[in-house]
Every structure is written in structure tokens, then in C-alpha cells.
Amino acid sequence: MDDRLGDKQLLKIKHLLGIKGMCKEDLDLILKTSVSFKQILDTPNKKVAALKGITVVNMFFENSTRTKISFEMAEKRLSADVLNFAASSSSLKKGETLIDTAKNIEAMKIDMVVMRHSTPGAHKMLMDNLDSIIINAGDGAHEHPTQAILDLMTIVEHIPDLKGKRVTLVGDIVHSRVAMSNIHALKIFGAKVQVCGPSTLMPRDIEKMGVEVIYDLNEAIENSDVMNILRIQLERHVGASFPSLREYHNYWGITNEKLARAKNDILILHPGPMNRGVEIDDDVADGDHQVILDQVLNGVASRMAVLYLLSANIGGAK
Amino acid sequence: MKKMINNINLSEPLFKPVAKKLLIKNGTVIDAYAEKEFESDILIINGVIEKIAQSIKAEKGCEVIDAKGMYISAGFFDMHVHLREPGYEQAENIVSGTNAAMSGGITGLAAMANTTPCVDNKFILKDIQSRSKELLVTVHQIPAVTIKREGKVLAEMTELAENGALAFSDDGNGIQSSETMKGALEYAKMFGTPILVHPEDHSFTEGVMNESFTSTELGMSYIPAIAESINIARDIEIARYVDGKVHFQHVSAKESVELIRKAKKEKLKITCEVTPHHFSLTDDKVRTFSTDYKMNPPLRTQEDVDAIHKALKDGIIDVIATDHAPHPSEKKNVEFDFAPFGVLGLETMFSAGITYLVKPKKLSLMEFLKKITVNPRKILNLEPDLLKKGRTAEITIFDQNKKWKVDRRKLKSLSLNTCFHDDTHYGKVLYTINNGKIFKA
Numbered sequence A: 001m002d003d004r005l006g007d008k009q010l011l012k013i014k015h016l017l018g019i020k021g022m023c024k025e026d027l028d029l030i031l032k033t034s035v036s037f038k039q040i041l042d043t044p045n046k047k048v049a050a051l052k053g054i055t056v057v058n059m060f061f062e063n064s065t066r067t068k069i070s071f072e073m074a075e076k077r078l079s080a081d082v083l084n085f086a087a088s089s090s091s092l093k094k095g096e097t098l099i100d101t102a103k104n105i106e107a108m109k110i111d112m113v114v115m116r117h118s119t120p121g122a123h124k125m126l127m128d129n130l131d132s133i134i135i136n137a138g139d140g141a142h143e144h145p146t147q148a149i150l151d152l153m154t155i156v157e158h159i160p161d162l163k164g165k166r167v168t169l170v171g172d173i174v175h176s177r178v179a180m181s182n183i184h185a186l187k188i189f190g191a192k193v194q195v196c197g198p199s200t201l202m203p204r205d206i207e208k209m210g211v212e213v214i215y216d217l218n219e220a221i222e223n224s225d226v227m228n229i230l231r232i233q234l235e236r237h238v239g240a241s242f243p244s245l246r247e248y249h250n251y252w253g254i255t256n257e258k259l260a261r262a263k264n265d266i267l268i269l270h271p272g273p274m275n276r277g278v279e280i281d282d283d284v285a286d287g288d289h290q291v292i293l294d295q296v297l298n299g300v301a302s303r304m305a306v307l308y309l310l311s312a313n314i315g316g317a318k
Numbered sequence B: 001m002k003k004m005i006n007n008i009n010l011s012e013p014l015f016k017p018v019a020k021k022l023l024i025k026n027g028t029v030i031d032a033y034a035e036k037e038f039e040s041d042i043l044i045i046n047g048v049i050e051k052i053a054q055s056i057k058a059e060k061g062c063e064v065i066d067a068k069g070m071y072i073s074a075g076f077f078d079m080h081v082h083l084r085e086p087g088y089e090q091a092e093n094i095v096s097g098t099n100a101a102m103s104g105g106i107t108g109l110a111a112m113a114n115t116t117p118c119v120d121n122k123f124i125l126k127d128i129q130s131r132s133k134e135l136l137v138t139v140h141q142i143p144a145v146t147i148k149r150e151g152k153v154l155a156e157m158t159e160l161a162e163n164g165a166l167a168f169s170d171d172g173n174g175i176q177s178s179e180t181m182k183g184a185l186e187y188a189k190m191f192g193t194p195i196l197v198h199p200e201d202h203s204f205t206e207g208v209m210n211e212s213f214t215s216t217e218l219g220m221s222y223i224p225a226i227a228e229s230i231n232i233a234r235d236i237e238i239a240r241y242v243d244g245k246v247h248f249q250h251v252s253a254k255e256s257v258e259l260i261r262k263a264k265k266e267k268l269k270i271t272c273e274v275t276p277h278h279f280s281l282t283d284d285k286v287r288t289f290s291t292d293y294k295m296n297p298p299l300r301t302q303e304d305v306d307a308i309h310k311a312l313k314d315g316i317i318d319v320i321a322t323d324h325a326p327h328p329s330e331k332k333n334v335e336f337d338f339a340p341f342g343v344l345g346l347e348t349m350f351s352a353g354i355t356y357l358v359k360p361k362k363l364s365l366m367e368f369l370k371k372i373t374v375n376p377r378k379i380l381n382l383e384p385d386l387l388k389k390g391r392t393a394e395i396t397i398f399d400q401n402k403k404w405k406v407d408r409r410k411l412k413s414l415s416l417n418t419c420f421h422d423d424t425h426y427g428k429v430l431y432t433i434n435n436g437k438i439f440k441a
């Protein structure tokens, strides 16, 4: 055990499948531990022995560069043995099933599985069929819990008490696991959550999650303390969802000009990868309000925290 | 795939020949055709009803069923079944499917045409008819409306009707072209058979569950209720225009129910059915991520279920039919997005009706039985008056109050994909009699 880490406390959750249903105490503990890891990442010796002898497999059935690198970095900083497995989701439709694939890998004595998958709930299948600790690195448009945790960590660095603060998620809410996990997390911390974008990208009855829907970006910019700009999937939408990227950029793209009406200390987040010139302009992406690269570092720190805290359950997850 | 339970081969028929003389004693006859309920015995000789009267004496050599505390009804009818033969026999075959049917009290069923090859010509129809002979359950194979169910070219409907087709259906696919639908309805008028419509507008992006707050929270791709109701609205217009006979299959949305309510007020020749899962369950079940709850149309919301209950009571929904859709476990035991649509139904149609409709007083037992005996037969132009002297005994005997636990491993279907696994149901079928054969549960 690295003496830079205190006594390990226990989370109530055994796996991290989603933010929904988590309690504030668990999130507080993860955030606190993330801060410790961030401090360690700021020292010359960035590595701790916390997961020595533990094997983590990263199973990515969808393209992802960022999340995968971030998890891998976190695992290596914790001294875990890391195994990477990448395949397309469509290969699962034809070849070996997910359960068989996962059981085969688990048979090689692994302890934790980090998975990205296109289907909501795929992680529950893993949990029901494996003994390993399961961490969700994104399941369809359902949840992306570690993204919400790193976003929360980044926001809290600037706004320690979120109660009553307004956070706006901008863009493609209907296809966004980031939005869903963020909404759950922000509500737990007492923030007022607002979603903004074209009506076609707002999922049905989203208000029932306790969020406000707003179509006018200018109005949202005026009343927000934080804006989290979601990525527009270029290939996906043009057609029935919105007329053109040009129109999207004109009305929902964040520009410095539009930001002129914002509060002085507004924070701009983006989970990446960015489409510069579509949902966010260069001068905002590189500007004073953005904390985008902080998010990246916090991503490693918070994933270290999640892996570290959940590893307490290895061997007894069921 | 399940092949055996308790050493019984599920691909072998599970019925026996009925005794030469069979007397059903001490039971209550419930005749949904005559809308009468009375204490009576029934004597069956050589599989034909000889006498319905009180206190019939058991002659020598007469087998007796003591039906004390039980109801005796006309055999149930399920007008929406996928038997999977030919083409998908690892999921079900005609024998296993009819075993499941009779264990659910069903003596007659209509099988859909989405087999491989598709039932879109006389030769395949006759082939299936010849494989379905000598069974307890009477199988009515419904041919497709269009070749390969592609919605383009009409099947040879006159010849098919001449060879026993009671109706036509492209079930599994909505007929997208309004012109094809108009043609099919006009053409079918010549022989008085209805078109059974799978109402779905396929221009909506393919989804896996109902569009609702639940799909929002789960991040699942969705099928809006209007994908169904738009198609129903269109076909009501066509039916009015050509004076055609349309039966809407597996109606699931309140919007659909309201459209049909209006059309019935106009006295159009329109009927419809609902499945047991759509009157029992809501899309909240999808939160379990279990593919047992993946079906098309998808489970809807409580509001839709309430509208369905009311429409059943008001007679807007004529029929309860199962959309029995077996899939082998290796196909269902995958991620939600990749699993095929469909759930089993035959063995739980009756008990789901008792549990979710009759017990909570949404329907009386008589009203419920009408929807699984009289009405489907009427729609398909079959004789609905079964409980009378001289007719082949087509009878189901059940105990309305008997409790049982649905266990997927004990069902007679080759497949396991019931959406009622582990549920406690009321209502158990004890004997099913038809075509000179008897099944005892």
C-alpha cells in the first residue's frame, strides 16, 4: 500500500454501472479520493502500487480513443496488469456472444472489467454472468458514469457548492450517455440542470428527470454558471433531426460573441472529442472560460479513484 | 432449445385418444356463445357431443371426469401464433407449438406466414396443412397477403382462399404501400376473408422499445406509439373507401384504440386484438434489461394499458390473441439491441387473462371467454357455437382459482422466452378436448 493514500474506505456500490441510484456519500468518497490521486499525479513519481497483482481488462466494443486511453493510464498508474480487447459491436452479432467472450477472458483470471458497449444494459449482463468487478465506460445512450464523475470533479474545483447553481448541457441530449449520467450526478449535488439544443435532440419527457428544457442558447448562456457542450455526431443527424451543421452552428454552437452575455466566471466543459466550428468555436475551445484539459487530467485521477475503491470488492462482488 | 421435460419429448404429441364414451360430471358449463352459465354434465361419444344435461348416469364402460368446482367451456382459439415450421424449428415446430397450445386450453389457432419459405402460395399452404393433420389442435395456416411479405405483389389469394385460407396476413411487416393495401382489401372482398394487419409504419428509425420517459432514461432506441396508430388511421380510411374487412393485430397504444373506437361507431368492418403482454405489463419492465420484454409492438405505458382495459370492457377490442413468438435462448440471451422481438404466449393466454383481467374485475369471466372463443372464430368465419349436441367435442375444462407459478423450464414450448417467468398466475387448464383427442394437464 502506498503511504500517500490513507485508509481505504468502502463504497456502497460493488460495480459502477451508472450514476442513477448512487448515493451522495459514494460520490463524495470518489471525489475526495480523486483529489488525492490528482495530487499524486502532480508529483514526479506518479505511480502507486494500489492495484499491484490485479488484472484489469478493457473491453471496448465501440470506437473510443479518449476514454480508453484514460482508463489505461489510470490502470497503469495504479500498477495493475492491463489487458486490452477491442472489437466492433457488430462482430458480436455474428460471432461469439458477449457472455462467451467475457467468460473466456475471465477464465484467464482477471479481476475487473471496464467495458464500452453500444447497447444500454450490456453491463448488467456481464455483472449477472461474471465474478469480476464491472465498470461501465459507456453503454449506448444510457450512462457514462466516469465521465459524469470527472465532469463533477472539474466543476467542483471551481464551484465547491453546487447547490442552486445552474448547469446547462448543450446539444445532442437524445443520443447522449454523457448527458444522462451528468443529469443524475448534478441532481444529487443539488444543481439546477438545464438542457439546451434543438427540440429534435431532446428525448421524450426529459423534463420528468427534473431538468428544464430551453431551446434558445442565448438565454441559456445568460442564466448558466456552467455549460457542458456535448459533441454533435456529424454523421448521425443531418436529415430529420436538424437541417444542416451550418444552422446548428449558427444557433447552438458556442462562440465568443454569444458568450459575451454570460456571467464573468462561466465555466465551459466539453467531454471531447470536439468538432471545432460546429458545437464549439476555436476561440472558446482555447479561451479563458474552458476547463477542457483539466477534464482530461481529472479523468485519469477519477478513474484511478473508481478502480482503486472498487478493487476492495475483488473476490466478493456477488 | 429445450427438447425434453421430465423425460417427455416435446416434439412428440402429448395427447391421447379420447375414450369411446366420456362423461364430464359435476362441472359448470360456461357457454360464451349463448352467454349462459349452468350446472350440467356432458356426455361425449366417439369424440362427439351426445348430450348436455343434468345428472347424466355413467353407463358401463364410460370414462368419467369429475369436474366438480371446474368450468367447462368451448375450446379456446388463438388467432395469432408463430409455429416456426418450416424454417425455424430450433425455436418451435408444429407439434411442440400445438402441445403448448393445448396445455393452454387452446383447441384452434391461426398460424402466421413468416416462415422460411414464406407461406405465399398454395403448395406451401398445402404442405403445412398436411403436416398439421391428426393433431388435437386445429391449425389454420394464414397465408401472406403479398409475395414474401414484401408488400409489393399480391399472393394468389383466390387460389389460397379456395384451399382453406381463412384470412391473409403479412404479419411481422406492415404493408407500407397504401396502394397495395387497397388492392388487397378490394381483392379479399370477393371471398369475404379479412386482412389481418400488422400495423406499423416502417419509415420511423428502427427502435427496440417504446418511446417514453423510460426509453429516455435507459438511452434505448425507440418505437413511438404513432408508428402503429398512423398505420391504423390509414387502413381505416382504406377500409371505409373500399368497404373492406380489416382486423388489426396486437394493438398496443391508446391512440390506436381511440381510432378503432371511432371506426366502430361508423360500423366499419373493423375488428382488433390485443396480446396478454400488452394488457398485463408496461415498458417499465425494460428497466431490467431482460430481453424477455423485447417484443414488437413494444410494451407501452400504464396509460396505454388502462386504455386497453377500457376498450376490452367496451367491446372495442374483440379478441385476445397471443402473438406467440418463440425464439431459442441463444438468440434471446444476448444484448437487448441484438435480440429478436417476441415472447411466448400460448400457455399463459388464459392465466394472464384471469390474473390481469378477471381477478381485478376489468372483465367478467364471460366477457373474457368471449374474446378467446366466440369472437376470433366469428372473425375468421368459423362456427362459434360449439357446445351443442352433434358437434365434435371441442372443450376446455379449467379451474379459475387454481394458483400456479409460471416456470419457463416447464412450459411445453421448445423455447423459454416467456415474459411471465416466475409470476404467480391464477387459472389453470386441466383438460383440453378436440378432434377425438384429449390432453390432461
Ligand SMILES: [Zn+2]
Pocket: B171, B172, B173, B198, B249, B250, B296, B297
Ligand atoms: Zn405482428
